[in-house]
Amino acid sequence: MALNATPLAPLARLTGVRRRRGAVQALDGVDLALPAGQVTALLGVNGAGKTTAIEVLLGLQPADSGEVTLLDRPPSDLDARRLIGVMLQQAQLPERLQVGELLALTRSWYPQPRSVADCVALAGLDGLLDRRYGRLSGGQQRRVQFALALCGRPKLLFLDEPTTGLDIGARQQVWRAIRSLVADGVGILLTTHYLEEAEALADRVVVLDAGRVRADGSVGDVRAQVAQRRICCTSVVPAEVVASWPGVRTAKRIDGQLVVMAEHAESVLRRLLDADPQLGDLEVQRAGLAEAFVAMTAPAEPMSDSKQEAA
Numbered sequence: 001m002a003l004n005a006t007p008l009a010p011l012a013r014l015t016g017v018r019r020r021r022g023a024v025q026a027l028d029g030v031d032l033a034l035p036a037g038q039v040t041a042l043l044g045v046n047g048a049g050k051t052t053a054i055e056v057l058l059g060l061q062p063a064d065s066g067e068v069t070l071l072d073r074p075p076s077d078l079d080a081r082r083l084i085g086v087m088l089q090q091a092q093l094p095e096r097l098q099v100g101e102l103l104a105l106t107r108s109w110y111p112q113p114r115s116v117a118d119c120v121a122l123a124g125l126d127g128l129l130d131r132r133y134g135r136l137s138g139g140q141q142r143r144v145q146f147a148l149a150l151c152g153r154p155k156l157l158f159l160d161e162p163t164t165g166l167d168i169g170a171r172q173q174v175w176r177a178i179r180s181l182v183a184d185g186v187g188i189l190l191t192t193h194y195l196e197e198a199e200a201l202a203d204r205v206v207v208l209d210a211g212r213v214r215a216d217g218s219v220g221d222v223r224a225q226v227a228q229r230r231i232c233c234t235s236v237v238p239a240e241v242v243a244s245w246p247g248v249r250t251a252k253r254i255d256g257q258l259v260v261m262a263e264h265a266e267s268v269l270r271r272l273l274d275a276d277p278q279l280g281d282l283e284v285q286r287a288g289l290a291e292a293f294v295a296m297t298a299p300a301e302p303m304s305d306s307k308q309e310a311a
């Protein structure tokens with residue numbers, strides 16, 4: 001069968017995958033499908049299992065149980081590997097080679113590589129081709145690694161924290177490149193600790209927590225799973241008082257404003273208005289992806305005495 005013969009079939013898939021690392025169940029029955037033409041953001045706190053999931057998909061470590069397919073093949077299959085691009089968190093590249101030499105070498109492994117000019121434009125490598133890799137800054141090295149990941153014209157691209165350490169301009173360059181690759185039908189698995197990056201780029205968000213999938217859906221779906229609202233206002237009511245009210249997750253004073261994260265915005269608002277008729281500059285917003293993520297992955301807090309009394 002031709003590789004990835006069915007256009008709608010996922011490019012890669014984990015089904016019920018379990019993987020133990022030492023004493024830790026790093027993946028505990030994970031299902032994950034990566035479609036073409038979409039960015040799937042894999043999110044999770046440190047140690048949640050993201051890198052393990054990527055390494056199992058890439059055949060760099062085996063699954064203890066469950067099924068793994070990469071372009072309809074086992075991940076060790078060479079033909080499948082030629083159709084993917086990978087940018088891991090750590091890359092060991094020969095420091096003495098010039099960027100142009102590294103690019104030429106990597107392009108030579110692929111049957112239909114992207115042109116050098118396209119790689120330079122997509123990864124923002126202008127003026128770097130003659131420089132030795134080992135003499136580049138960390139951010140410049142990261143951009144070279146990005147160029148190497150996409151130079152083989154991959155159908156599926158694995159980007160493990162690609163923008164960590166990049167300045168704002170370089171990060172926006174990578175975002176533009178990701179959008180253009182996806183518009184051409186490339187499937188991308190992205191891990192990031194920048195939630196605004198997932199919010200800006202991801203068609204789908206998968207939240208891993210202690211080796212299990214905690215949420216899987218669009219950014220909107222994931223935000224909606226957490227019924228939190230963000231209330232901002234100017235008020236004389238002390239933040240510590242509001243923090244003890246039922247339904248309130250956090251209350252802080254930020255730049256003179258009272259900022260409250262609450263599950264029952266209406267009751268908290270009523271109480272706020274009763275306590276402070278002069279309250280002003282009121283804004284109520286749905287929680288962002290960052291707040292939803294924190295709510296999903298934070299360890300359960302013991303209830304404070306004031307909350308126990310109020311409950």
Ligand SMILES: Nc1ncnc2c1ncn2[C@@H]1O[C@H](COP(=O)(O)OP(=O)(O)OP(=O)(O)O)[C@@H](O)[C@H]1O
Pocket residue numbers: 021022023024025026044045046047048049050051052053
């Ligand atoms: N070689 C190893 N030996 C023992 N435990 C390991 C090993 N590699 C990973 N682990 C454990 O497996 C779990 C998942 O690790 P993993 O690197 O997949 O997390 P992650 O979500 O990628 O984290 P980060 O955001 O820090 O990169 C962690 O608890 C980690 O300590």
